[in-house]
Structures are given as C-alpha cells and as structure tokens.
Amino acid sequence: MAHVLVFTEFSQGQLKKSALELLSAARKSGLKIQAVALGSGAKNLVDVLGKEGVDDAILGDDAAFDQYNPELFTEVVSNILNDKKPTVVLASSSTLGRDLFPRVAARLNTGVVSDCTELEISGTGEVKVRRPMYAGKCSAEVAFVNSPVQIVLMRPNQLTIEPSAAVKTPAIEEIKAPVKDLKTIIKEVVKGTSAKLDLSEANIIVSGGRGMKEAANFKLLEELADVLGATVGASRAVVDAGWVPHSMQVGQTGKTVAPTLYIACGISGAIQHLAGMSGSKVIVAINKDPNAPIFQKATYGIVGDALEVVPLLTQEFKKLLQQ
Amino acid sequence: MKVFVCIKQVPDTETKIKIKGDASGIDTAGVKWVMNPYDEFAVEEALKLKEAGKATNVTVISVGPKARIVETLRTALAMGADDAIAVDAPEDLDPSTTAKALAATIKAEGDYRLVLTGKLAIDDNAASVSQMLAEHLGVPHSTAVTKLEVSDSSAVSEREIEGGAREVMQLAVPAVIAANKGLNMPRYASLPGIMKAKKKVIKELTLDGLGVSAAETRIHYQNFQMPPEKPPVKMIEGDAATQAQTLVKLLREEAKVI
Numbered sequence: 001m002a003h004v005l006v007f008t009e010f011s012q013g014q015l016k017k018s019a020l021e022l023l024s025a026a027r028k029s030g031l032k033i034q035a036v037a038l039g040s041g042a043k044n045l046v047d048v049l050g051k052e053g054v055d056d057a058i059l060g061d062d063a064a065f066d067q068y069n070p071e072l073f074t075e076v077v078s079n080i081l082n083d084k085k086p087t088v089v090l091a092s093s094s095t096l097g098r099d100l101f102p103r104v105a106a107r108l109n110t111g112v113v114s115d116c117t118e119l120e121i122s123g124t125g126e127v128k129v130r131r132p133m134y135a136g137k138c139s140a141e142v143a144f145v146n147s148p149v150q151i152v153l154m155r156p157n158q159l160t161i162e163p164s165a166a167v168k169t170p171a172i173e174e175i176k177a178p179v180k181d182l183k184t185i186i187k188e189v190v191k192g193t194s195a196k197l198d199l200s201e202a203n204i205i206v207s208g209g210r211g212m213k214e215a216a217n218f219k220l221l222e223e224l225a226d227v228l229g230a231t232v233g234a235s236r237a238v239v240d241a242g243w244v245p246h247s248m249q250v251g252q253t254g255k256t257v258a259p260t261l262y263i264a265c266g267i268s269g270a271i272q273h274l275a276g277m278s279g280s281k282v283i284v285a286i287n288k289d290p291n292a293p294i295f296q297k298a299t300y301g302i303v304g305d306a307l308e309v310v311p312l313l314t315q316e317f318k319k320l321l322q323q
Numbered sequence: 324m325k326v327f328v329c330i331k332q333v334p335d336t337e338t339k340i341k342i343k344g345d346a347s348g349i350d351t352a353g354v355k356w357v358m359n360p361y362d363e364f365a366v367e368e369a370l371k372l373k374e375a376g377k378a379t380n381v382t383v384i385s386v387g388p389k390a391r392i393v394e395t396l397r398t399a400l401a402m403g404a405d406d407a408i409a410v411d412a413p414e415d416l417d418p419s420t421t422a423k424a425l426a427a428t429i430k431a432e433g434d435y436r437l438v439l440t441g442k443l444a445i446d447d448n449a450a451s452v453s454q455m456l457a458e459h460l461g462v463p464h465s466t467a468v469t470k471l472e473v474s475d476s477s478a479v480s481e482r483e484i485e486g487g488a489r490e491v492m493q494l495a496v497p498a499v500i501a502a503n504k505g506l507n508m509p510r511y512a513s514l515p516g517i518m519k520a521k522k523k524v525i526k527e528l529t530l531d532g533l534g535v536s537a538a539e540t541r542i543h544y545q546n547f548q549m550p551p552e553k554p555p556v557k558m559i560e561g562d563a564a565t566q567a568q569t570l571v572k573l574l575r576e577e578a579k580v581i
Contacts, residue, residue, distance in 0.1 A: 071463055102450070106422060106458035134334070134338075134349070137338075137340040140548075142542050143542065145417075183494060183495035184495075186490060189484070192488040198485040228581070239504075246483070252336045299554075300558075301556045301557065312567035
C-alpha cells in the first residue's frame with residue numbers, strides 16, 4: 001500500500017512549523033502517515049503527532065541525535081526507509097534536510113527533489129512537485145524516474161496548514177542510535193549572534209542594501225525586525241563590503257527566500273537579488289531612486305531615504321501591534 | 324596527494340532567462356556560460372592546498388556537453404589547476420547520474436585526499452551532487468564549508484548552519500568538501516596561466532566509457548514556466564511620516580500580512 005513518511009524536525013519540544021506544513025500535505029493525500037522524529041524528547045511528541053493524524057511514529061529519543069551528523073543520520077534514515085518502504089518521503093528543505101536526503105537518496109538509488117514550492121500527492125502516491133530554477137527566474141515541474149521512494153524536500157512557508165480532522169493514537173516504534181566508529185565528528189557548534197529564525201524559514205524578512213549607508217545602520221533593521229518577529233537579510237553588495245556575514249545574503253549566490261512579507265530597504269534590486277526574493281507574497285521597497293528595478297517587483301513602493309523611513313515604520317508597527 | 328575539484332558550467336547570473344517553445348528547458352541561445360560561482364571557491368581552495376604542500380596535483384572534472392564545458396575547464400587550468408577531465412554528457416543530466424559519472428571518473432584515477440565541489444550550482448540549486456558523490460565514493464562529506472584545515476589523516480571544516488551558527492566538523496580523509504562563499508577569495512587567471520592552459524590537453528571521457536547509462540536518471544525537470552506577472556507597484560506618496568503610516572495601514576488592512 002502506498003503511504004507517506006514525514007521526517008519531522010522539532011526544537012525545544014515543539015514540532016517546527018515546517019513539520020506541521022508537511023503533515024498537513026500528507027493528510028490531504030488520504031494515505032497512511034508515518035512520522036520520524038530524532039532527538040531528545042522525541043517520545044513526548046506522540047500526542048501531538050496523533051493529533052496531526054499520524055498512524056505510526058518512529059521515535060529516536062536519543063541524545064546521540066541532538067546534533068546532526070550526516071554519517072549517522074544517513075545510516076539511520078536509510079535503514080528506516082529500507083524497512084518501511086514509503087512511496088513518498090516529505091522533509092523540510094532546511095539546512096539539515098538539504099544536507100541529509102541527497103545522500104540518503106544515493107544510498108537507496110532513488111530520486112530526491114530539493115527546494116520544492118508546490119506539492120500534490122495523489123491517493124495512489126503519485127507526486128507532482130514544482131520548484132524554482134535559476135534562483136526563481138523561472139520554475140519547473142519535476143518528475144521522478146525509476147524512484148521506488150520519492151523524496152520531496154519542501155521549502156518552508158509554501159504549504160497551507162489545514163486543521164487535522166481525526167485524532168489518532170500512533171503505533172510507536174522506538175529506535176536508538178547505532179554504536180559505531182564514525183568518520184565524521186562534530187567538534188563544536190558556535191552559535192550565531194541572532195536568536196531569530198533562519199532566512200529560509202522566516203515569515204517576514206527585513207533586508208538592507210547599500211542605501212543603509214554603513215554597517216552600523218543595520219541596527220535600524222534589527223529594531224524593525226524585532227518588532228515584527230522578522231529575520232534580517234542583506235544584498236550582495238553589503239555582504240561583499242563586509243558589513244554583514246554571507247549567511248544573511250539574499251539572492252542567486254545567497255539564499256533564495258519566499259516569505260509572506262519582504263521589506264527591501266535601500267536595495268536597488270540587481271537581477272540576482274530580484275531572482276532570490278521575487279517569490280515573496282508581499283514586497284515592500286524603500287529606495288531613494290524612483291527608477292530602481294526593485295520597484296518593478298514590489299507590491300508597495302516608497303521613494304525615500306531608508307534611514308529616515310525605517311525608524312518611522314518601526315514606531316508605526318509598534319503602535320499597531322501594541323493595540 | 325591528489326585533490327579533485329568538480330566544477331559545473333552555468334549561465335552567468337546576469338542572464339535573462341527565456342523558456343524554450345516546448346517548455347522543456349531554457350533557451351540557451353545567447354547565454355554566456357561561466358564557472359558556477361561556488362565552484363570558484365573550490366578551485367581556489369585546491370590551489371591553496373597545493374601551494375601549502377598538502378596536495379601534489381589538482382585535477383578539475385566537469386560533466387556536460389563537451390564542446391562548451393572545455394572552456395570552463397580551461398578557466399580552471401588558467402587559474403592553476405594541473406589537469407582537466409571533460410565527461411561528455413547531455414545538457415540536462417540529473418544530479419544522480421552526474422554524481423555517478425563523477426564517482427566513476429575519480430575511482431578510475433586512483434588515490435586522492437580530497438574532492439572539492441561548490442555547495443550548489445546556481446542553475447538548479449539542487450545542492451545534491453556533492454553528498455551523492457561522497458556516498459558513491461564511500462567517504463564522509465561536509466557542505467557549506469567556510470573554513471578548511473587539512474592534515475594527513477583528517478580535514479577540519481567549519482560550516483554554516485541555521486541562523487548564522489557555525490559548526491566545526493572533523494572528517495577522516497579522503498572526504499568530499501562543498502565550498503561556500505567566505506572560504507577564500509578566488510584568484511583571477513594570470514596571462515601566463517591563460518597561455519599555459521591553452522596548450523594543455525583536456526582528457527575526454529564519455530558516460531558509456533564510465534559505465535554510466537541514462538537509466539540512472541532519477542529526476543527530470545519539465546514544463547518550465549516563467550513566474551506569474553506581478554500587478555503594478557502601488558507607490559505611497561507624502562512625507563516620510565505619512566508614508567510610514569499609510570504603509571502600515573495597507574499591510575494590515577489590504578495585504579493582511581501583519
């Protein structure tokens with residue numbers, strides 16, 4: 001029987017929003033749903049997985065899974081897939097998902113499609129996906145060929161979450177990390193300075209370019225982002241100038257993003273930047289130059305100095321959200 | 324010890340994409356082809372390893388239409404790579420087949436310490452070949468690497484993970500490393516380098532010769548579309564304070580995103 005296996009990421013005991021999106025898509029197919037969760041506290045997810053309509057929960061409540069290790073995860077996830085033989089695997093196109101699943105697909109000699117933005121799963125387990133190509137300058141449908149397991153990595157914030165109709169009591173299967181010598185060792189994780197969501201998962205992005213004049217002015221964007229619960233991004237020009245790290249770059253040689261709201265502050269809109277963000281639902285552009293290309297992609301445009309407009313916006317949003 | 328660098332030729336980032344009449348792909352007429360920007364970091368890192376005495380030979384490999392990829396291979400040779408291999412293959416080879424072709428090429432060449440790639444190619448952004456290649460070679464991998472230290476027995480990579488955090492990973496060598504921006508500053512080819520590269524013989528291989536067939540295809544891109552047309556921008560007039568007030572109101576009441 002065709003069935004769907006969802007690889008659910010969680011942090012601090014909560015399923016990530018991306019996992020809820022994947023579970024919603026799995027429910028829509030009407031197929032049996034298996035969920036995998038790896039890491040300390042995975043067992044505590046049983047109830048929420050049941051509420052999300054999961055039939056079988058495969059839980060690796062083991063501290064060995066708290067830190068992602070490509071070698072260990074490839075082995076464990078490949079073994080699960082070999083054992084369960086799902087027709088479709090859904091996972092987030094997150095840093096972890098994008099690193100792990102191509103290797104799993106190679107081990108299983110099956111197909112994987114990353115960064116999908118559209119997904120349909122038929123009642124017989126046939127998958128239809130679409131993804132951006134050339135950083136969003138166009139898109140393509142992707143067909144699986146000779147793939148016993150169709151592995152789909154969905155970009156976060158693309159699927160709507162429909163409420164689950166039936167509460168289930170998942171059958172639980174517990175797994176442990178195998179004890180073996182690994183060729184890959186995680187020595188250290190150096191936390192980022194920001195506690196905010198990763199750009200690829202953010203629902204709102206406030207992005208700055210050369211119009212911010214200097215690195216210190218990015219604090220204006222941080223302040224706006226704090227009020228909105230947003231993540232701060234940047235154009236290539238200011239990354240290359242060393243104002244902010246590359247992890248913040250949006251565009252063809254940075255991150256391709258598609259949040260609900262993208263606020264571009266002092267960004268003129270090079271073709272590579274536009275490609276990386278034009279999939280956003282609503283785009284606000286603030287720029288001094290009325291002819292800047294960014295206005296062609298924008299929903300709302302303000303001709304003005306970002307250094308003057310951004311603090312005013314922060315005040316206005318504060319007023320609104322305090323109400 | 325040998326270091327391999329896998330490079331891909333992609334349309335320049337300035338390219339305005341047009342779709343073919345039958346929607347089977349992009350119209351490549353007039354496209355300027357360049358080395359994938361992330362692969363430049365991989366080539367540079369390999370050359371630095373050689374300069375530091377940690378590699379004896381840098382060999383670049385590319386899979387794609389032979390007539391066009393030799394140009395990108397020559398760019399890498401002009402930067403300082405020692406040898407180049409072109410694996411002739413159709414334009415739209417999928418990541419699975421590409422990874423198998425690269426693995427077969429590297430296995431046939433013998434011992435190596437490292438394989439470097441870019442973290443992704445900016446054409447399909449699949450970010451898959453590096454990890455698939457590592458799997459076929461049976462060696463560990465590290466992706467999105469911004470710092471690399473190599474010794475006789477191991478490689479220590481620093482990589483970007485979520486939220487700007489960095490992870491330090493130690494891998495037994497041989498290993499596959501996918502380079503990210505920030506790893507180094509790629510050099511430009513020198514004029515003597517360009518002259519020398521012109522004279523070098525590029526080794527040519529075929530998929531058949533490597534025992535890799537089209538039956539290895541696992542995914543296929545089709546039915547290409549341009550993004551939907553956006554309605555024209557709504558410009559917000561007035562002084563800065565009025566603009567800010569109006570925008571917040573529109574985002575709340577019209578766009579309903581706040």
